[in-house]
Amino acid sequence: MYLCQKLISGLATIVNIETATKNCSVSIAKEGVILGMQELNDGNYSHAEKLHPFIQQVVNEANISLKDIDAVAVSKGPGSYTGLRIGVSAAKGLCFAFDKPLISIETLHSLAHKTTIKDGVIVPMLDARRMEVYAAVYDAKYSQVREIKAEIIDENSFKEYLENGKVYFLGDGAEKCKEVIPHENAVFIDGELPSAKEMASLSFDKFKKNDIEDVAYFEPFYLKDFVVTPEKKR
Structure with a gap:
């Protein structure tokens, strides 16, 4: 379990990941101000192909490396079961790899800020x-x-x-x-979907409050159980 042992203060660079809908969105922000942003809503769930390249692109835009970020924030749901799994898995992977805290943002709260x-x-x-x-x-x-x-x-x-x-x-x-x-x-x-853009200020607010998740045990907020529809027999 990741535990922060001191009050977090000062500057913070955070990667924000939003995959709860068809919009695959990633931003990197310092003190809530966006330094780099990548997102795509092509009408399909392209998160598996686009998410990790987007993460690398935004850190390149900010001219830093992933080891230099201070935290990772992820949209926690509700939303697409598959989309949330992909986003949370990527966020947790970064946290484990670089020993960073995990911040979760309620998807609908972020959407309201649009x-x-x-x-x-x-x-x-x-x-x-x-x-x-x-x-x-x-x-x-x-x-x-x-x-x-x-x-x-x-x-x-x-x-x-x-x-x-x-x-x-x-x-x-x-x-x-x-x-x-x-x-x-x-x-x-019309036309609004959750985005990593609105997550930037929300995740920084949580960072300052040391409001972080247990990386090992954190799960998305699905709201409803995932139901697999049986394939029809021919």
């Missing part, structure tokens, strides 16, 4: 197939006001928030909610 609001609430949501999504609710200061759930969307979803003000939906799960939630207070933000 928009800025003055009032109302933010509902980041990820597609969980059919009419189901992974969603949470955050206020204008990004404080979580409702826990993360796997839920089936219908006309009554988020009604208590919609009746009190604007509700900003974003993420690939929001796409299928437009026709189901026609409320006048519903605002849909």
Whole structure:
């Protein structure tokens, strides 16, 4: 188990890894300021091929080597089972190889930071197939006001928030909610997926607080069990 024996302070260079959706995204940041960034969303899960080259590219952009980083941050989920496994495995591998602490970032919290609001609430949501999504609710200061759930969307979803003000939906799960939630207070933000860009400041905040994970035992937050669909007999 990795234990940090002293209060962490000063400068910190952190590699951030985001693979919870089809967006394969890596950044490297110093004190939360991005020094290098690589990401690809080609509509497929290309993480197995792209992730490690992206990691090497961002450290090259920052003109340092992996042994010089101070921590590795990874998007913890919920999201794609396979994507999360690939991201967490890569992050843990770096931590073990270079004896660095591991930081985990909630995927929906990071996604919520892709928009800025003055009032109302933010509902980041990820597609969980059919009419189901992974969603949470955050206020204008990004404080979580409702826990993360796997839920089936219908006309009554988020009604208590919609009746009190604007509700900003974003993420690939929001796409299928437009026709189901026609409320006048519903605002849909298109085209946003979790990214290592928003992770940079969040991981630095956790680093300063010494909020790290046990590298050996850390597992992604799947929210739901992975179910293998049997192959149909021909």
